[in-house]
Each structure stands twice: as structure tokens, then as C-alpha cells.
Amino acid sequence: MRKVDEKKSASTLTFMTGDASGSLGTRQERKLRTRQALLDAALRLLADGSLASLSLREVTREVGIVPTAFYRHFASxxxxxxxxxxxxxxxxxxxxxxxxxxxxxxxxxxxxxxxxxxxxxxxxxxxxxxxxxxxxxxxxxxxxxxxxxxxxxxxxxxxxxxxxxxxxxxxxxxxxxxxxxxxxxxxxxxxxxxxxxxxxxxxxxxxxxxxxxxxxxxxxxxxxxxx
Amino acid sequence: MRKVDEKKSASTLTFMTGDASGSLGTRQERKLRTRQALLDAALRLLADGSLASLSLREVTREVGIVPTAFYRHFASxxxxxxxxxxxxxxxxxxxxxxxxxxxxxxxxxxxxxxxxxxxxxxxxxxxxxxxxxxxxxxxxxxxxxxxxxxxxxxxxxxxxxxxxxxxxxxxxxxxxxxxxxxxxxxxxxxxxxxxxxxxxxxxxxxxxxxxxxxxxxxxxxxxxxxx
DNA sequence: TGGTTCAGTGAACATGCGTACACTGAAAGT
DNA sequence: ACTTTCAGTGTACGCATGTTCACTGAACCA
The missing domain is CATH 1.10.357.10 (Tetracycline Repressor, domain 2)
Structure with missing residues (x-):
């Protein structure tokens, strides 16, 4: 099993916006961007392994948000x-x-x-x-x-x-x-x-x-x- | 997540042999029979869900043996x-x-x-x-x-x-x-x-x-x- | 008969998981 | 200028998992 420090993993979000100091776009836009980041991250992780064996935590880790934030975008x-x-x-x-x-x-x-x-x-x-x-x-x-x-x-x-x-x-x-x-x-x-x-x-x-x-x-x- | 009492699940082994008092066949035969029971149990459980999301413990539970016994038959x-x-x-x-x-x-x-x-x-x-x-x-x-x-x-x-x-x-x-x-x-x-x-x-x-x-x-x- | 092999046991562990909950602070609405 | 909304935080929990290790006792072999 892979072991990763949750805090240190690269943030897809700041990578995508290219602006670590944030504050880009309206709230709706930012939410949509995170949602897309989740989808992209999942797709990336699905290169090895099927959806059934992909965990919610892995996805949020890849995106760079906390696990519970996932539920703001998908119920499961x-x-x-x-x-x-x-x-x-x-x-x-x-x-x-x-x-x-x-x-x-x-x-x-x-x-x-x-x-x-x-x-x-x-x-x-x-x-x-x-x-x-x-x-x-x-x-x-x-x-x-x-x-x-x-x-x-x-x-x-x-x-x-x-x-x-x-x-x-x-x-x-x-x-x-x-x-x-x-x-x-x-x-x-x-x-x-x-x-x-x-x-x-x-x-x-x-x-x-x-x-x-x-x-x-x-x-x-x-x-x-x-x- | 399903919750099951590990002890109480039906034993495929005694079911298959049809002889709960055991002592059937040579040791090799018995081992092969358990191995086959593992394969059958896995196949049965795979009716819902893919292999990647099927756990070792589920399979052994279904067969009626302890998790660690799995390793006598397969490395993973x-x-x-x-x-x-x-x-x-x-x-x-x-x-x-x-x-x-x-x-x-x-x-x-x-x-x-x-x-x-x-x-x-x-x-x-x-x-x-x-x-x-x-x-x-x-x-x-x-x-x-x-x-x-x-x-x-x-x-x-x-x-x-x-x-x-x-x-x-x-x-x-x-x-x-x-x-x-x-x-x-x-x-x-x-x-x-x-x-x-x-x-x-x-x-x-x-x-x-x-x-x-x-x-x-x-x-x-x-x-x-x-x- | 007596020693060896080995399939299955049972307790223990570290780890990753999903999810509940109370929170923060910036954006949105008034 | 104020209140409200809500995306994301942080902690904490209970649970299932894979794997370790020392063990038991029946089958096996000499």
C-alpha cells in the first residue's frame, strides 16, 4: 500500500490556476474548478486500478483538499x-x-x-x-x-x-x-x-x-x- | 459497508464435503479442496463487485476459515x-x-x-x-x-x-x-x-x-x- | 511408535478508510 | 455596513483491512 504525507502532496488546484495567492473568479467558478479538479484527479489515478478500488481520500489528496471537502461536490x-x-x-x-x-x-x-x-x-x-x-x-x-x-x-x-x-x-x-x-x-x-x-x-x-x-x-x- | 460476524458465516467447506465430522481424504486432497473452496467462494462473491474490491477477509469468511489460512494457498x-x-x-x-x-x-x-x-x-x-x-x-x-x-x-x-x-x-x-x-x-x-x-x-x-x-x-x- | 510436517487457529498490530461535527473566513446578498 | 452563505479546514471516531507470529493437532513418514 502506498504511503503518502497528506499535507505535502502537490496541489492540483494551485497548479491549475497558476496563482497560489488565489482569489480568482467568483465563488461559483471556483467551486466548479474544484469539481473539475476532482474529476481530473480521479481520471489520472484511474490509470492504474479501477474505480471500485479508488478511495475518496486518494482523490482529495491528489487534488490537495481535505477529505471532507469532497462532499461539497459529490455525495459519494x-x-x-x-x-x-x-x-x-x-x-x-x-x-x-x-x-x-x-x-x-x-x-x-x-x-x-x-x-x-x-x-x-x-x-x-x-x-x-x-x-x-x-x-x-x-x-x-x-x-x-x-x-x-x-x-x-x-x-x-x-x-x-x-x-x-x-x-x-x-x-x-x-x-x-x-x-x-x-x-x-x-x-x-x-x-x-x-x-x-x-x-x-x-x-x-x-x-x-x-x-x-x-x-x-x-x-x-x-x-x-x-x- | 457490510457488517458480518466472522464466526457465524456458513462454512463452504463442511457444506461441500457434506461431512461435518471431517477426516475425509488425504491431506493433499483436503488442501486442494480448500483451495477450490476459496476459488468458488471468490467467484460467488464476484457476482457483485470486481476483483479489485474483493478482500481477502471476505473470501475466507465465505469459506469459513480464518484469514491467515489464505496464505497456505495463495500469496495474494x-x-x-x-x-x-x-x-x-x-x-x-x-x-x-x-x-x-x-x-x-x-x-x-x-x-x-x-x-x-x-x-x-x-x-x-x-x-x-x-x-x-x-x-x-x-x-x-x-x-x-x-x-x-x-x-x-x-x-x-x-x-x-x-x-x-x-x-x-x-x-x-x-x-x-x-x-x-x-x-x-x-x-x-x-x-x-x-x-x-x-x-x-x-x-x-x-x-x-x-x-x-x-x-x-x-x-x-x-x-x-x-x- | 515416535518425530516431523503443515493446514488451519487466534490474538494482536498498524494503517487507511468513510463520515460526523464544529469551525473559519472570504464572497455574496441586502 | 451588516448579515448570510458555504467551500474548505481539522479533529476525532469506529471499522475493515492485510499481515505478523506463536500455536495446535491430525496426517504423514520412518
């Missing part, structure tokens, strides 16, 4: 977890919006490129989602599951706009979209595992593109194949 | 986790062997049926795998990842035996197999979430079969589609 660690889930899903959804905005000539390699880029940029958010998706805290699991289902239907309606997809059964669209989401998530984990290593990355990207392509080909011939 | 909870991972992967691999042994006329619905059956029969093993695959304990994660990679190559060689797959690039086979494994695992989680509810189960099975079929169709046309 579980609540903080749900907030983290929402924050993470916001970046995931932003990614999808990004992909929708600029359609490239090759939708597949374009999508994968965006995925790689976003995972790199928001590593800890994605890590959190993948780790806690089936993790120990029920509320968080539910929150992620709900958002992920929503994401699935968004992708399904996107798919519907492709040429030749118009007359597809919505249910079939949904199942294809879900398969893609499942594949995407396993790619995300592979990306996180491979780290910044450039050769491994190329390999992962290659596999991802081929997998999506395989699905795409399946979709093209879906209706012309005997059941 | 992490080690128990790795043992659980191995045990769970053994049932997963058994499933694959099962599927290989009896090829049906429709490989897809046959495979899905076997999957459903096995998940039902070894619910906690599958739950453990899915939960801890990206969970908090690094050693366990590694153990599962290794075994899962092995399972991927097994499936790839299985795929190679299908008609028309002979001349496939091994790397392409591997990527298709991995996609299937990813899909399978997300199906497993769906099965666990849906529980015994028969209508939801039918829905999940239906989606699973269509997803596998989609991949299969993609594979059929893989080489005759322009890149």
Missing part, C-alpha cells in the same frame, strides 16, 4: 464515477459528430483515422469507458450502457444514409451498427494497450480497417445471400 | 485472480472444443446455441472473464489477454478448415477470427445482462446469429471485392 465516489462516465461519453459522442462532419472518399480508413486520433487525445476517457463498462460499480455500468446504446442508434441512422442502405430493415441496421461498435471498442482497447509504439499502431490500424471492410462487404451482399 | 488476492482467470479460460476453451467436435448443418446457429448453453452453465466464469478482461488488476488482465489471443489463433485454424478458406492469407484469417471473438464476447455480456428472461434471450440469440452471418457473408465475398 459512485456519483463521481457517473459524472466521469458522462464526461467520457461526451468526448466519444464528439468524435462521432466529427466523423459525420467530414466524409472522406474512403469512409472506413477515414473513420479509423479519426478514432486513432481521438483515442490518442483523450486516452484516459477511453480507458475509463472500456475499464468500467463491465466494471464493479453498477450505476456507472448502467450509465455507460445507456449512452452506448444511444450511440449505437446514432450510428445506425448514419448508416442508413449510405447509398443502397435506404431500404434496409431498421433492426438489421441496428445489429450491424452494434457489431461495428463492438469492433470499435475492442480496437480502442488494442490502441490503449499498444501505446505510442508506432509499429504496433500501424498493425492495429490495419486490422481495424480490414475488420470494418469485412463488415461492409457483408452488408453489400446481405440481401442477395440466401438465408 | 492477485494470485487467486490469476488462478481464476486460468480456470475460467479452461471452460471457455472446453466450449470451443465442444463446438469443434459436433459440426451441425448450420455452423452459425449451432455455435450460438453452444455459446448460450455454456454461458448459462458457467455463468460466473464468463462473468469473471468479461469483467476482469479490462479490469483493475494488471496480472489478471495479462493472463486473460494471453489466453484470449491463443483462443483467437485456435479459431483461425478452425476457420481454415472450412470449404473455400484454404487459400486465405493467415493474417486475414486471424483478423476475421478476432472480429468474431470480439462479437462473441459482447454477446456473452448481453446474455449475462438479459438473465433468464426468455424473450430477451431470443432477441440476443437472433442478433448474434445475424452478426455472425454478416461476417460470414463478408468472408465469402472478401476476395472478389475490389480494394
Amino acid at each position: 465516489m459512485d456519483e463521481l464515477g457517473v459524472a466521469l462516465a458522462e464526461e467520457s461519453m461526451r468526448t466519444l459522442r464528439a468524435m462521432l459528430r466529427d466523423a459525420r462532419r467530414k466524409p472522406t472518399d474512403d469512409a472506413i480508413s477515414g473513420s479509423v483515422a479519426i478514432l486513432v486520433d481521438q483515442v490518442r487525445k483523450h486516452e484516459s476517457h477511453f480507458q475509463f469507458l472500456v475499464r468500467e463498462r463491465y466494471g464493479g460499480v453498477a450505476d456507472v455500468r448502467r450509465a455507460i450502457a445507456t449512452e452506448l446504446r444511444l450511440l449505437g442508434s446514432e450510428l445506425a441512422t448514419d448508416l442508413a444514409r449510405f447509398p443502397g442502405m435506404a431500404e434496409w430493415d431498421p433492426d438489421d441496421l441496428r445489429m450491424a451498427a452494434d457489431l461495428m461498435v463492438a469492433g470499435m471498442l475492442s480496437i480502442v482497447m488494442a490502441l490503449l494497450e499498444v501505446g505510442p509504439h508506432p509499429q504496433g499502431l500501424a498493425e492495429v490500424v490495419d486490422v481495424a480497417e480490414r475488420q470494418l471492410r469485412l463488415i461492409a462487404i457483408g452488408m453489400v451482399h446481405w440481401h442477395s445471400t440466401p438465408r | 488476492m492477485d494470485e487467486l485472480g490469476v488462478a481464476l482467470a486460468e480456470e475460467s479460460m479452461r471452460t471457455l476453451r472446453a466450449m470451443l472444443r465442444d463446438a469443434r467436435r459436433k459440426p451441425t448443418d448450420d455452423a452459425i446457429s449451432g455455435s450460438v446455441a453452444i455459446l448460450v448453453d455454456q454461458v448459462r452453465k458457467h455463468e460466473s466464469h464468463f462473468q469473471f472473464l468479461v469483467r476482469e478482461r479490462y479490469g483493475g488488476v494488471a496480472d489478471v488482465r495479462r493472463a486473460i489477454a494471453t489466453e484470449l489471443r491463443l483462443l483467437g489463433s485456435e479459431l483461425a485454424t478452425d476457420l481454415a478448415r472450412f470449404p473455400g478458406m484454404a487459400e486465405w492469407d493467415p493474417d486475414d484469417l486471424r483478423m476475421a477470427a478476432d472480429l468474431m471473438v470480439a462479437g462473441m464476447l459482447s454477446i456473452v455480456m448481453a446474455l449475462l445482462e438479459v438473465g433468464p428472461h426468455p424473450q430477451g434471450l431470443a432477441e440476443v440469440v437472433d442478433v448474434a446469429e445475424r452478426q455472425l452471418r454478416l461476417i460470414a457473408i463478408g468472408m465469402v465475398h472478401w476476395h472478389s471485392t475490389p480494394r
